Amino acid sequence: MSDKDQHPTTSASLHSENTTFDTPTTAMPEKPTSTTAPTLSAPIHGQLDPGLPQASDEPVNALPFKELIIVFVGLTLGVFLAALDQTIVSVCTTKIANDFKALNDVAWIGTSYLLTATAFQPLYGRFSDIFGRKSVFLFAITVFLGGSALCGASQNMTMMIVSRGVSGIGAGGIMSMVMIIITDLVAPRERGKYQGIIGAVFGLSSIIGPLLGGVFTDHASWRWAFFINLPIGAITLVVVVKLLHFPRVKGSLIEKLKRIDFLGALSLVAGLVLLLLALNWGGSTHPWNSGIIIGLLCGGAAVILVFLLIEWKQAIEPIMPFHLFKTRTNVACLSSAFFLGAVFFIIMFYMPLYFQIVRLRSATAAGLEMLPIVAGLLIASILSGFMISKWGQYRPFIWTGFALMTTGCGLLTLLEVDSGRGPQIAYMLIVGLGIGFCMQTILLAIQSAVPLKDMAVATANLTFFRTVGQVIGIAIAGTVFNNKVKSGFAPLLAIYPGIEAVASNSSLAASFGPEVEKVILEVYMAAIRNALIVGVPFGVLGFLCSLFIVHNKLRSDAGPAIME
Template sequence: MGSPPSRPSSAKPSDDLSEGMPKDWMFWCIIFSFALSTLITAVEFTSIGTALPTIAHSLKGEQFIWVGSAYALGETALVPLCGGLSQIIGRRPIMLSALSLFALGSAICGAASSMNMLIAGRGVQGLGAGAIISSVQIMLSDLVTLRERGTFSGLIALAWAVGGGVGPVIGGSMAQSGNWRWLFYLNLPICAFCAIMILLFLRLKTPPATLREKLSKMDMIGNFLVTVSTTSVVTGLTWGGVRYPWLSGRVLLPLVVGLIGLVVFIIYEIYFCKPPVVPIVLRMDWTAASGYIQNFLMAVVAATLSYWFAIFFEACKDKSPTGAGVHIFGLSYSIGLMAIVAGVAIKKTGNYLIPIYIGWMLTIIGAGLLTTLRADSSLAKSVGFPVIIGSGVGIISVALLFPILASIPVTQTAPTMALYIFSRNFGYIWGVTAGGAIIQNELKRNLPASFLTQFPQGVEIGFETIPVIPSLEQPLKDAVLNAFGTALKVVWQLVLGVAIAGSLCSIGMKQLQLHTKIDNDWGRDELAVINHMWSRAPQREQQQQTDIEKRDQGDN
């Protein structure tokens, strides 16, 4: 589309589409496409937990932890690049490319004939998912003001929670019926539908620039550093204590190299790169920095719960994959509902500190209660305790956005959101990989030797043991159930420690004013034209009336 008409320099913020932007039917179609895109990424993230035992048994594969780690790695590695690219070539092309990548990865997973092929497909899926989540948050900032973000971030969080809630049920039911491949194939028409919605209704302005100017803004060194470093960290976390001992060089080397690489990336971005991938770090104060740290820690908690809690019902409560998915509804939907509540409250009050404090308090209480769960705990406790921690996570997941965005000018929204999503997705990696490593290490110590002899491949395929638990004779069955219960208790202890660390990081944050502007270099392109047309409408009507009166006088 052509450039929108220029606006008077004296226009107020509300006059230049920065406040009170009309929420027409096209706007809600865009929001729906954002929500649906987010929903399918959540389904893929959470459904694999209940389906993985069946998939591992079907493909006869080892290193099943990489099925989750590859997805989380893909979600994280290229997010900073997505933020830069969206700033250079525009938001819509990145979103469409993200949906295409997600569809491609889904097709590879559905056609997988081996565990390695499945892992590769999950990595491609993750690349698309990370770009989808990042693009949605960036474009949402282009469409609504920060004060309005609470409500709309809550809606997107609710979509993620709905996907997280139905994901385990979908994954479990398809695995139980032997149709686990459709868990991936069903993404193809949904991705196509979302892409059509984006093509039809999303029109965002893109600042003009030549190809040379756009390429000169690409920070290839920074993106290379963060991608390689993240991959190295994930490799060390995934192998630690499972494939190799924690103190072995094959675990310590990638961990140390990856963490040093991330430090080098930050130093490079601050002092050497022009323009940097994440320029916002140049002006980061404690309020914003604390927001990023808490965002990472919250993601560790959320990923650990979403990915591993269904295993508690399958391995300790003798539930089917579908039944396990149903029993974690309380966890999933408490996250989404409380995210909506938090978003509305922040919009009305402008205060984000109180929700953050309340959210961490609920998370700590819920995590503490989870550590008391055993294989023989009542079903009421097993279903009810996660609702408390889910409520806390839901509140925090929305509230942490505000201290970060309130600390920066609106022109820095895209790189800021890219760093925000990167810190969250990096936390997802730790939640998935650390949880899996803990479970495998604890199973190695606690599973009866007589049971382990049935699996010569070793404890690394521990998930393949879950489908055979219902057929075990007593007392072996109870011993296996208790072994899984003990392993998961250590995971919940990790969650408790992370929640306490997150609450401590919230100390010293400031309450900043939530601005009511958006970056007018972006936003909906057609709205500028519509607004201009409407602003001229009274003049046109007056001119038409004058012409009619002159014509009538001439006729007389």
């Protein structure tokens, strides 16, 4: 059965308005008129949803429900794949570096992945408009699996670093493409359910990853942390190839290549790599006032400025269209996503350090201690998704989420070296609920505020802003953490000269005796507390930005909504 025969009534809604398809399409007006059919219209920007869907307002999906569920399972596996890879490898990096006798280069295992994943992420939205959703999604998965196979087969640190960079190129597109495809297949009113489950899977993988990484490292081989991606990815590929069908995008390969914003893509990737290197090295590998960090920051800023000029004046189909930033809701959503990413990553990075360094737990045990955050995230993601689908209101969940997340982050700063299990669980549960209410709901908000032709680009850019927030948040918190550790150890250096080594390896604290160990743990506790404090103003700023989000009706049909 052809794609046309499968879903003739909805094929026109699967791609942007400026793309030519094999199937006939009908142009939709950009402003409401008196002749617009009731089932294809939506209130203008800012008009509240009238309430529950009526009997005549049923969703129309591009796939039959059974096929949609199978496709959704495949997409979920793709998200699980990408999210798992971010956390499972973190536990194995020390073992990998020791095997390759390259401990000094251990940071590059994560850095190369982060650089390519972040830099290529915003490109996928526009590329999916040009080459088609299915082709670009298959490309992302294939590149990611190829990189994973090369990582597992690496024979030295150089091969590992390059292979992780290849994996990052693919991983940067998987999450964005999943959200874009769900947008194409599911009506706005029903989208919250699916995106809520995606958010829950993302949170679950952040806990399963360290546990699996610890098991592989301790009982098998670190190489399985990469090889495990292959069977999961193979299932995803089969499901996508067999069941995911979109109208074919017309045009020869040459015509499609001409539509690509090559200059914009090159300048964006180059500028982001320079800036991310500066943020990654600043305060750790090199002082912030060193020539190399200042040079990277200045060079990165200059290249990003060139990118913005290209997008503004030269690009025919820009990667980051300027008109996205002309709408109050879009700017509010992108800003909220940025601050959400910052708070989320700060908490997910420093709470495991609290359990491992201060509470002296193993990496596996620290992963289990984080379960309250995951439980809260799972509950809030799924609950908010179904409630949004029922009521059509999403802003209250965003506001509630930021309030809970910020409050929980503040409460975590009250933890002490000897805090009981009750406060730990309660505070982390509050944080998890807050993250769960926000994570996918902000995406739903921006998708309801853009016309269909910008849906893919808006989705990819929101994911990009959230990732950049993670990088900047962890960079600032890391600087605060390192400065507090150095200042805390300074009075002890005169008495215990060897204590400086504890700053690089906290497990050496016990070698100085119980009394000194207690002082060292207090220093680390103060440093972790300061790092978590950084998340509080980020959360407040995110909440304030979310107040500017204007409500748009979540329609129950899959056709393009009439937007502002």
